[in-house]
Amino acid sequence: MDDTIAVALRVNGRTFQGRCEPRTHLADFLRHELGLTGTHVGCEHGVCGACTVLVDGRAVRGCLMLAAQADGAEVRTVEGLAAADGTLHPLQAAFVEAHALQCGFCTPGILMTLVEVLNDTPDADEAEMREALSGNLCRCTGYQNIVKAALTAAKAVSGVRGA
Amino acid sequence: MPDAKPEAMIGRSVRRLEDPALIRGQGRFLDDLSLPGQTHAAFLRSPVAHGRIRRIDTETARTLPGVRAVLTLADLRPVLTADRLPLQFRSATLPTGITPFVLNEGEVVYVGETIALVVADSRAIAEDAAALIDLDIEELDPVADCRDALDEAGPRVYAGRADNVFSRFRQAYGDADAGFAAAAHRLSLSLKQHRGGAHPIEGRGVVASFDRFADQLTVWSSTQLAHEARGFLVELLGRDENGVRVVTPDVGGGFGAKYLFYPEEIAVAAASLLTGLPIKWVEDRREHFLAAIQERDQYWDFEAAVDADGRLLAVRGRMVSDAGAYVPQGINLAYNASTAFPGPYVLPAYDLDVFVTATNKVPTIPVRGAGYPEGTFAMERLLDAIARELGLDRAEVRRRNLVPGEAMPYRTPMASRSGSAILYDSGDFPAIFAQALERIDYAGFEARRAAAAEEGRTLGIGIACGIKGTGRGPYESGLVRIGKSGRVSVYTGAMPMGQGLKTALAQITADQLGVAPDQITVICGDTGTIPLGLGGFASRQTVTAGSSVHQAAAVVRRKVLTVASELLEAPEGDLELVNGEVRVKGTDRAITLKAVAEVVSGVPGYALPKGAEPGLEGQDPFLPTGLTYGMAAHAVEAEVDTGTGNVKLLRYVVVNDCGRAINPMLVEGQIVGGVVHGIGNALFEWMGYDDRAQPITTTLAEYLLPTCTEIPPIEVHLVEYPSPLNPLGVKGVGEAGTVPAAAAIISAVEDALREPGIRLGEVPLSPHRLYQIMRDCGRSA
Ligand code: FES
Ligand code: FES
Numbered sequence: 001m002d003d004t005i006a007v008a009l010r011v012n013g014r015t016f017q018g019r020c021e022p023r024t025h026l027a028d029f030l031r032h033e034l035g036l037t038g039t040h041v042g043c044e045h046g047v048c049g050a051c052t053v054l055v056d057g058r059a060v061r062g063c064l065m066l067a068a069q070a071d072g073a074e075v076r077t078v079e080g081l082a083a084a085d086g087t088l089h090p091l092q093a094a095f096v097e098a099h100a101l102q103c104g105f106c107t108p109g110i111l112m113t114l115v116e117v118l119n120d121t122p123d124a125d126e127a128e129m130r131e132a133l134s135g136n137l138c139r140c141t142g143y144q145n146i147v148k149a150a151l152t153a154a155k156a157v158s159g160v161r162g163a
Numbered sequence: 164m165p166d167a168k169p170e171a172m173i174g175r176s177v178r179r180l181e182d183p184a185l186i187r188g189q190g191r192f193l194d195d196l197s198l199p200g201q202t203h204a205a206f207l208r209s210p211v212a213h214g215r216i217r218r219i220d221t222e223t224a225r226t227l228p229g230v231r232a233v234l235t236l237a238d239l240r241p242v243l244t245a246d247r248l249p250l251q252f253r254s255a256t257l258p259t260g261i262t263p264f265v266l267n268e269g270e271v272v273y274v275g276e277t278i279a280l281v282v283a284d285s286r287a288i289a290e291d292a293a294a295l296i297d298l299d300i301e302e303l304d305p306v307a308d309c310r311d312a313l314d315e316a317g318p319r320v321y322a323g324r325a326d327n328v329f330s331r332f333r334q335a336y337g338d339a340d341a342g343f344a345a346a347a348h349r350l351s352l353s354l355k356q357h358r359g360g361a362h363p364i365e366g367r368g369v370v371a372s373f374d375r376f377a378d379q380l381t382v383w384s385s386t387q388l389a390h391e392a393r394g395f396l397v398e399l400l401g402r403d404e405n406g407v408r409v410v411t412p413d414v415g416g417g418f419g420a421k422y423l424f425y426p427e428e429i430a431v432a433a434a435s436l437l438t439g440l441p442i443k444w445v446e447d448r449r450e451h452f453l454a455a456i457q458e459r460d461q462y463w464d465f466e467a468a469v470d471a472d473g474r475l476l477a478v479r480g481r482m483v484s485d486a487g488a489y490v491p492q493g494i495n496l497a498y499n500a501s502t503a504f505p506g507p508y509v510l511p512a513y514d515l516d517v518f519v520t521a522t523n524k525v526p527t528i529p530v531r532g533a534g535y536p537e538g539t540f541a542m543e544r545l546l547d548a549i550a551r552e553l554g555l556d557r558a559e560v561r562r563r564n565l566v567p568g569e570a571m572p573y574r575t576p577m578a579s580r581s582g583s584a585i586l587y588d589s590g591d592f593p594a595i596f597a598q599a600l601e602r603i604d605y606a607g608f609e610a611r612r613a614a615a616a617e618e619g620r621t622l623g624i625g626i627a628c629g630i631k632g633t634g635r636g637p638y639e640s641g642l643v644r645i646g647k648s649g650r651v652s653v654y655t656g657a658m659p660m661g662q663g664l665k666t667a668l669a670q671i672t673a674d675q676l677g678v679a680p681d682q683i684t685v686i687c688g689d690t691g692t693i694p695l696g697l698g699g700f701a702s703r704q705t706v707t708a709g710s711s712v713h714q715a716a717a718v719v720r721r722k723v724l725t726v727a728s729e730l731l732e733a734p735e736g737d738l739e740l741v742n743g744e745v746r747v748k749g750t751d752r753a754i755t756l757k758a759v760a761e762v763v764s765g766v767p768g769y770a771l772p773k774g775a776e777p778g779l780e781g782q783d784p785f786l787p788t789g790l791t792y793g794m795a796a797h798a799v800e801a802e803v804d805t806g807t808g809n810v811k812l813l814r815y816v817v818v819n820d821c822g823r824a825i826n827p828m829l830v831e832g833q834i835v836g837g838v839v840h841g842i843g844n845a846l847f848e849w850m851g852y853d854d855r856a857q858p859i860t861t862t863l864a865e866y867l868l869p870t871c872t873e874i875p876p877i878e879v880h881l882v883e884y885p886s887p888l889n890p891l892g893v894k895g896v897g898e899a900g901t902v903p904a905a906a907a908i909i910s911a912v913e914d915a916l917r918e919p920g921i922r923l924g925e926v927p928l929s930p931h932r933l934y935q936i937m938r939d940c941g942r943s944a
Contacts (some may be wrong), residue, residue: 026289039188040192045862096183102661104181132775138364
């Protein structure tokens with residue numbers, strides 16, 4: 001009764017092959033087939049953003065995309081953010097410094113959303129940053145420190161680029 | 164108190180110990196756990212709010228490939244000692260037969276109630292199978308509104324009940340009639356408050372695994388109450404403490420929803436015991452909407468007697484609170500709301516008749532704020548009404564009624580649930596309030612309002628004060644140990660859900676033992692490491708666990724000094740604990756904590772040093788004598804779009820007495836988060852039910868949580884009036900931000916609409932609802 005399908009993809013620079021039911025969404029596939037549990041699931045209906053990962057460089061909701069659709073794609077998750085030597089990504093460092101996480105459950109999705117924002121519009125001002133984050137729910141922090149951290153990281157990133 | 168050395172960790176915004184793992188995606192949340200051979204559970208839940216089950220036919224469901232078991236109450240009964248869960252807060256005054264069933268096989272009383280449990284190789288298969296269970300149910304008339312519940316002629320929540328009142332009590336003191344007789348003014352208010360759900364981003368979840376070899380049932384739960392959960396498991400499964408261990412992984416937020424032991428937890432545990440399978444159940448968001456506790460409707464109808472200067476003389480009236488279909492915990496929510504009403508104000512006489520009524524909806528227990536926001540809202544709406552009636556400024560009315568600074572500590576005539584007097588232990592309420600007005604430039608608001616009006620914008624300013632009783636007893640456990648490895652470990656029954664509790668406890672321990680906080684391991688909510696605990700509720704943990712850990716660390720410090728004095732041949736008074744060693748002050752003679760720990764672990768056949776006990780371990784539980792109260796004053800400016808009813812918050816100021824702040828960064832984080840929860844309650848969060856008590860908001864697209872774009876800059880100013888009631892001087896802040904928030908915001912919206920003379924007495928106030936109110940007032944632009 002094997003009605004599973006094969007999915008092959010690159011995650012954080014490593015190639016993975018796995019099998020899953022056709023209905024498995026990408027977040028569950030990452031979490032339960034590949035053991036990458038850093039990506040979280042908060043609603044499974046596309047609102048909370050906890051499941052956000054990058055697929056071919058774009059932020060997507062891992063709960064609204066089937067694993068099968070990611071076949072052949074390049075996926076980046078929170079586990080792939082820090083450098084190989086463990087150095088935190090500027091976003092991660094800024095989040096810790098600004099106390100932008102409490103329970104930390106929303107954090108991976110927010111970080112991945114912001115990776116895209118920093119790529120596309122590193123000069124975003126506070127209003128734009130808030131707009132960019134408006135698709136991610138956090139019940140703990142009240143968002144204030146998340147925005148602060150995002151702006152700090154944006155500055156750090158564009159500083160590096162400008163140099 | 165520990166010496167306030169310059170290197171003291173208490174009082175510093177130390178970066179969190181929790182973050183290095185969480186920020187890399189290496190947190191360990193419940194659903195990240197994967198046991199060998201793990202199976203998955205899904206529940207069949209009641210599709211109707213009230214009904215009688217005629218038949219549950221599980222035969223087709225059982226035959227689905229991948230299904231391991233389909234279980235009803237009858238199937239679980241062999242391993243259960245009771246069909247129903249015990250009441251969490253034991254009470255002699257509540258009727259029996261009002262707690263939830265493990266699984267219901269008879270009369271279901273709310274949509275989402277658990278009926279059967281499927282265990283399968285995957286969650287998807289388990290859900291498929293649950294859908295194949297043939298459930299024959301006779302639908303009965305539900306009670307959908309707690310006011311209708313009081314209608315003698317209406318339906319009953321359970322067949323055969325005499326009425327729908329779980330509890331009725333009076334919160335009363337003073338001579339209300341005399342107050343009314345002396346009144347210069349009388350006002351009456353009718354308020355409708357709705358609070359909605361807790362909605363941590365991580366839902367509930369449980370994994371149960373029964374190990375026949377060890378004869379031990381291990382239950383991992385995303386909970387706020389590990390030890391209490393073990394107590395329920397012990398009782399319901401007829402095992403003793405040796406055979407049940409509850410372990411709490413990282414918890415992705417709780418906010419009250421996880422401070423309860425639920426039917427799902429016992430059902431999954433019982434199923435594991437019965438089948439021998441490791442079983443995981445993880446709540447999805449829809450289940451959270453249906454079956455996790457909420458804090459729902461309260462209706463306050465009361466009148467107030469006021470003197471000619473706007474001072475309160477007496478308040479009397481009625482409050483109806485929606486308890487939902489069961490009372491799993493107690494009536495604390497309504498009780499808290501009734502005692503929170505006077506808040507930081509002097510109220511000479513009070514007589515509130517409280518009805519805790521049953522409806523055919525999921526039960527209510529405290530969500531962040533725990534009834535205090537409702538009591539505070541009622542008082543603050545009253546104070547605004549008094550200002551209007553008497554033509555006084557709203558701030559002036561509050562000044563005249565606040566408990567004066569010199570009256571502290573202030574003993575109210577009310578008693579807390581434990582029976583002890585409600586006593587406001589420290590603080591200066593008028594000073595805190597004055598600071599909030601100054602920070603938001605209350606005096607300059609009329610000019611800002613006028614300038615905005617020039618641009619066609621409508622501004623209002625809102626103010627509200629609240630207090631929250633924190634640090635509820637009777638105790639929290641705390642054990643400190645230095646192992647032979649030299650590692651300092653802290654164990655407690657307190658339960659972090661994101662607050663940074665481990666960091667705070669490490670800071671407290673660090674100051675006693677002279678080691679850096681990041682050299683300390685803090686283990687919370689594991690019944691295998693410490694025998695007792697009460698868990699995370701009522702903004703209590705820094706007060707209770709913090710104080711117990713502080714005292715436990717002091718015990719260990721004394722033991723270390725005794726042994727080190729012997730080993731270093733120096734009097735204890737000459738020793739200091741720094742950088743993980745005990746040093747003779749001003750010399751380089753020192754011994755590491757590791758070496759001390761090794762010595763007291765003993766060498767077979769040789770004596771311990773003089774005065775030493777085996778091991779370096781300490782416990783000295785702190786027993787609070789009462790709650791400690793921190794006062795908060797909130798001020799907010801809002802802009803109302805009179806065309807659409809949209810409310811935009813422009814600026815938010817909080818002045819909050821947090822007692823002594825262990826870690827100001829964490830305190831501020833708690834307060835900002837709490838305020839935003841209150842913003843949700845004020846403007847967005849509405850859990851809807853239709854007139855058959857069928858939930859109609861079951862996704863986060865229908866039930867709106869605040870998002871980043873709705874939140875104004877929130878300024879938090881901490882003031883520290885140490886509590887005299889605990890050795891650290893701390894007060895709880897987990898809920899402080901939520902308590903006055905909705906009151907302040909509605910005050911601002913009403914102020915913005917002062918010209919059309921709109922009166923607001925309800926939350927949440929969605930744009931749609933505000934538009935209706937404006938339209939009904941006939942003045943909508
Ligand atoms: S889990 Fe995907 S958006 Fe919430
Ligand atoms: S930190 Fe808990 S949900 Fe965002």
